Amino acid sequence: MSGFQNIIGHEQLVRHLKNAIQMNKVSHAYLFQGDSGSGKRTVADAFAMTLQCQEGGSEPCGACRSCRQAGSRNHPDIIYVTHEKPNSIGVDEIRDQLVNDIQIKPYNGKYKVYIVAEAEKMTVQAQNALLKTLEEPPAYAVILLLTSNGESLLETIRSRCVLLNLRPVPDSRVKQYLMERLEIPDYQAEVCVAFAQGNIGKAVMLASSDNFHEIKTSALQLLRNVEEMDINEIVASVKSIVQYKITINEDADGIVFKDQMKSIRDNARTSSYEGIELILQAIQTAKERLDANVNFELTMELLFLTMKEN
Numbered sequence: 001m002s003g004f005q006n007i008i009g010h011e012q013l014v015r016h017l018k019n020a021i022q023m024n025k026v027s028h029a030y031l032f033q034g035d036s037g038s039g040k041r042t043v044a045d046a047f048a049m050t051l052q053c054q055e056g057g058s059e060p061c062g063a064c065r066s067c068r069q070a071g072s073r074n075h076p077d078i079i080y081v082t083h084e085k086p087n088s089i090g091v092d093e094i095r096d097q098l099v100n101d102i103q104i105k106p107y108n109g110k111y112k113v114y115i116v117a118e119a120e121k122m123t124v125q126a127q128n129a130l131l132k133t134l135e136e137p138p139a140y141a142v143i144l145l146l147t148s149n150g151e152s153l154l155e156t157i158r159s160r161c162v163l164l165n166l167r168p169v170p171d172s173r174v175k176q177y178l179m180e181r182l183e184i185p186d187y188q189a190e191v192c193v194a195f196a197q198g199n200i201g202k203a204v205m206l207a208s209s210d211n212f213h214e215i216k217t218s219a220l221q222l223l224r225n226v227e228e229m230d231i232n233e234i235v236a237s238v239k240s241i242v243q244y245k246i247t248i249n250e251d252a253d254g255i256v257f258k259d260q261m262k263s264i265r266d267n268a269r270t271s272s273y274e275g276i277e278l279i280l281q282a283i284q285t286a287k288e289r290l291d292a293n294v295n296f297e298l299t300m301e302l303l304f305l306t307m308k309e310n
Contacts, residue, residue, distance in 0.1 A: 005059060007042055008177050008200050009169030016164065017047050018058040026051065026111075027162045028137040031119070033150040034166030037201025040146040041117060043166070045070075048078045048113040051142060066109060077109040081116045089118070091125035099133050102141050111142050119145035120152040127154050134160040168198020178207050282306035 007014055020026045030047075032040040046060070052075060054064040061067055069075040081097045083089040098114050106112045116122070122130070134143065134157065143161075150158060171193045177200065178189040184207045196203035286303040 007039065007046060009173055010039060010043060010166055013043065013164050013166065014046075017043075017050075021050060021058045026142060028141055029134050029143045029145070029161040031145045031147065031150055031153070031158060031161035031163045032166065033147055033163065035199055035202075036148050037199045037205065038166040038168075039200055040166055041115075043164075044115050044144045044146055047144065048075075048115065048142075051111045051113055052077060052109045075109075076107040077111065078113045078115070081114060083118075083121065087121060089116070089122045089126050091123060091129050094122065094126040094129050098143070099129055102133060102138060105138075106140050110140065112138075112140050113142045113144065115144045115146065117146045119147040120149045122153070124154070127157050131156055131160075169200050171198065174198065174200055174203045178203060182207055278306060 032044055034040050049060040049067060049070040050058065052066045052070055053060040054066050055061040060070070062071070066075065070078055073080070079097065079101065081089070081093065083093050098116070102112065102114070104112075130143075131154070133141075137143070145153070145157075145161060147153065150163065174196060175189045175193045178184040178192060179186065182204065184192065188207065192203050192206040195206055282303050286299050289299045
């Protein structure tokens with residue numbers, strides 16, 4: 001865990017949090033919303049560490065006992081809510097780790113900070129249990145909810161939190177980070193940036209992947225040859241790229257395979273205007289389904305079948 005200075009992008013959000021600390025106007029509940037890999041956990045960790053720092057500044061000193069404890073995830077007043085079932089956070093877990101625990105005063109800090117990752121997985125009962133605490137929190141309590149889908153939380157929960165959206169990081173910043181910090185060569189960083197679409201976590205995962213070249217080749221083969229492929233080949237190709245949930249971008253400036261533009265244009269010429277319109281509609285439908293967490297493989301298979309037919 002480290003401070004705000006190591007966060008890539010999200011300047012406006014970080015400025016908001018620093019100002020809250022400086023002006024002593026820290027809210028009792030924050031909702032950090034952004035895609036998986038967007039940096040929610042990194043920002044929340046930095047905020048928690050700064051709140052508990054014994055120096056009391058708007059950046060953690062990194063040297064005091066509190067910062068060292070926070071850095072090793074061993075701070076008694078920074079509590080990470082855990083859950084046993086992978087797809088749900090139950091009412092007992094929220095009660096035991098947060099609602100009941102929050103009544104105990106901080107051990108040695110000014111605040112008691114609770115970090116609930118994947119907050120969208122809280123059951124309705126768990127959210128209702130948390131709601132009572134959000135309505136009347138102790139003065140020292142700060143609750144940080146991290147979610148990729150804030151809409152799935154009860155409106156009564158959202159209305160009691162300061163909502164902070166993590167926006168995509170500019171491509172230039174992501175590329176600079178990959179090249180300078182991870183020493184990724186220029187051409188590979190360029191492709192990782194295009195795939196990541198402003199998501200620093202996804203960019204790092206792609207850049208660190210041993211089989212990234214194979215993933216890129218599979219995606220390219222699928223896009224180029226979908227017309228001739230049968231359903232089994234399409235399904236196999238989708239499965240090979242499924243873990244990266246590669247997005248298809250309609251904007252030519254954001255196309256992942258700019259070096260393949262001639263091939264893409266040649267393919268486009270074989271379709272009618274009606275066919276291209278149907279493909280664009282199918283891409284939009286696929287994006288909406290993925291935003292609604294519909295099964296990724298099924299969504300992509302339906303998309304590529306539409307592309308094949310048109």
